[in-house]
Each structure stands twice: as structure tokens, then as C-alpha cells.
Amino acid sequence: MDHSQAEKKSPWSSTIVKKAIMAVTGLIWIGFVTFHMYGNLKIFVGAEYFNAYAEGLRHLGAPLFGRLHLLTVMRSGLIVAIVLHVWSAISLTRQARAARTTRYAVTRRMEADYAAITMRYGGTMIALFLLYHLADLTWGVAAVSPDFIKHDAYANVLASFQSAPVVGFYMVALVALGLHLYHGTWSLFQTLGLLDRRTDLWVRRGALALAIVVVVGFAVVPLSVLFGYVT
Numbered sequence: 001m002d003h004s005q006a007e008k009k010s011p012w013s014s015t016i017v018k019k020a021i022m023a024v025t026g027l028i029w030i031g032f033v034t035f036h037m038y039g040n041l042k043i044f045v046g047a048e049y050f051n052a053y054a055e056g057l058r059h060l061g062a063p064l065f066g067r068l069h070l071l072t073v074m075r076s077g078l079i080v081a082i083v084l085h086v087w088s089a090i091s092l093t094r095q096a097r098a099a100r101t102t103r104y105a106v107t108r109r110m111e112a113d114y115a116a117i118t119m120r121y122g123g124t125m126i127a128l129f130l131l132y133h134l135a136d137l138t139w140g141v142a143a144v145s146p147d148f149i150k151h152d153a154y155a156n157v158l159a160s161f162q163s164a165p166v167v168g169f170y171m172v173a174l175v176a177l178g179l180h181l182y183h184g185t186w187s188l189f190q191t192l193g194l195l196d197r198r199t200d201l202w203v204r205r206g207a208l209a210l211a212i213v214v215v216v217g218f219a220v221v222p223l224s225v226l227f228g229y230v231t
């Protein structure tokens with residue numbers, strides 16, 4: 001069996017399968033960021049409430065699940081989802097690049113370039129942000145977060161967002177996240193075959209609304225801390 005035959009047989013090499021993987025894993029992260037954004041807003045209720053919520057996440061599914069058990073399952077799901085999402089993105093880009101040298105070289109170039117740049121560079125930015133964010137607020141890596149206090153998410157959030165450059169970095173990452181969510185949600189509908197001339201405008205509006213709600217909902221927390229509205 002030659003190489004091309006082997007490729008044809010493997011479902012992993014199919015563009016449709018990879019797009020479906022992108023769609024499902026993207027949806028998992030859309031769900032996570034929406035709930036995470038909503039959960040963060042509890043910071044406006046006060047330290048006790050916010051920390052109780054953070055601790056409550058560790059007891060998700062109790063009494064059926066023990067401490068950290070369901071959270072660990074969910075964290076594993078998120079890691080698998082992001083790895084598959086990045087893998088299929090890289091793989092689809094390679095396939096598209098190989099196809100583009102022989103086929104359409106000019107057609108819809110501008111729109112495709114805009115989307116590709118937003119998704120690729122934006123996606124990379126989000127991945128770098130995520131590493132910084134976890135080092136800062138979850139792992140408490142001393143070099144990033146010298147004042148980190150275990151089990152005091154409220155104090156850690158307050159300490160992090162005293163710094164204008166850190167808040168600036170969060171804002172840049174959130175803009176990247178917003179663009180990624182907007183284009184990604186629209187692509188998701190396309191992959192599911194739900195886009196036509198009639199639905200396109202509504203899907204774009206819905207994707208824009210989701211992106212705005214998520215970005216603004218996240219952004220108010222660092223900004224409120226920096227400007228002294230949460231102390």
C-alpha cells in the first residue's frame with residue numbers, strides 16, 4: 001500500500017473529520033470561557049463569596065464525586081480539547097496550503113488572509129496568555145506571581161491586577177480572544193452545514209454578541225481592580 005492509499009484510509013486525514021474536531025473542541029472551550037467569565041463576576045460580591053465559589057469548584061459533583069475528582073475530569077477534557085484543536089488547526093492549514101498552490105490562488109484572498117491571520121496569530125496569542133494566566137493565578141509560579149496565596153483566589157486576582165502592564169496584556173489577549181470567538185463561532189456553523197445566505201447574517205450577529213459579552217465580562221474584572229473599584 002503506498003502512502004496516498006494509507007492517507008485515504010485514515011479518518012484522521014479527512015478534512016471533514018478535522019473540521020468536526022475543531023468544531024466540537026471549540027464548543028467545549030466556548031462553554032468553558034462563558035462559565036468562567038460568569039463565575040469571575042462574583043468578585044463584585046466580595047472576597048468571601050468569590051473564594052467560596054473557587055473552593056466550590058473543587059467540590060463539583062459532591063457527594064457523588066470526591067474533592068477535585070470531577071474538576072480533574074473537566075480539566076483533562078479541556079486539555080485534550082485544546083491539544084486536538086491546535087493539532088487539527090495546524091493540520092488543516094498544511095492541507096489548505098498544499099491545495100492552494102494548485103487551485104484558487106486569487107479568489108477571496110483578502111477575506112481568507114484576514115481570517116487566517118486572526119485565527120493563527122490570535123490563537124497563538126491566546127495560548128501564550130493561557131500559560132501566563134495559569135502560572136499567575138492557578139499554579140502561583142513565584143517569578144510571575146510573587147505574592148501568590150494558596151486558596152485565596154480573591155487576593156491573587158487583586159495582587160495581579162495592580163499592575164497596568166499586566167492589565168494591558170490581558171486586554172490585548174481578550175481582543176484576540178474576541179476575534180477568535182467571533183470567527184470561530186461562525187466557522188462552527190459553517191462546518192455544521194447551518195450557513196446559507198439567509199442564516200449568515202444572524203450567525204454573524206450571534207457570534208459578535210457572544211464575543212462582546214465574553215470580552216466585556218472578562219475585561220471588567222482586571223479594569224475594576226486596576227482603577228480601584230474592587231479592593
Ligand code: HEM
Pocket residue numbers: 033036040054055071075126130133134137138153157170177218219221222
Ligand atoms: C480576564 C479575566 C480573568 C480572570 C479575572 C480570571 C481569573 C481566574 C482565576 C482566579 C483562576 C484560578 C481559579 C482557582 O484556582 O480557583 C483562573 C483559572 C483559569 N482560567 Fe481564568 N481568568 C480570566 C480570564 C481567562 C480567560 C480569557 C481564559 C481562557 C481563554 C481563562 C482560562 C482559565 C483556565 C483554563 C483556568 C484554570 C482552571 C482550573 O484550574 O480548573 N481565564 N482564572
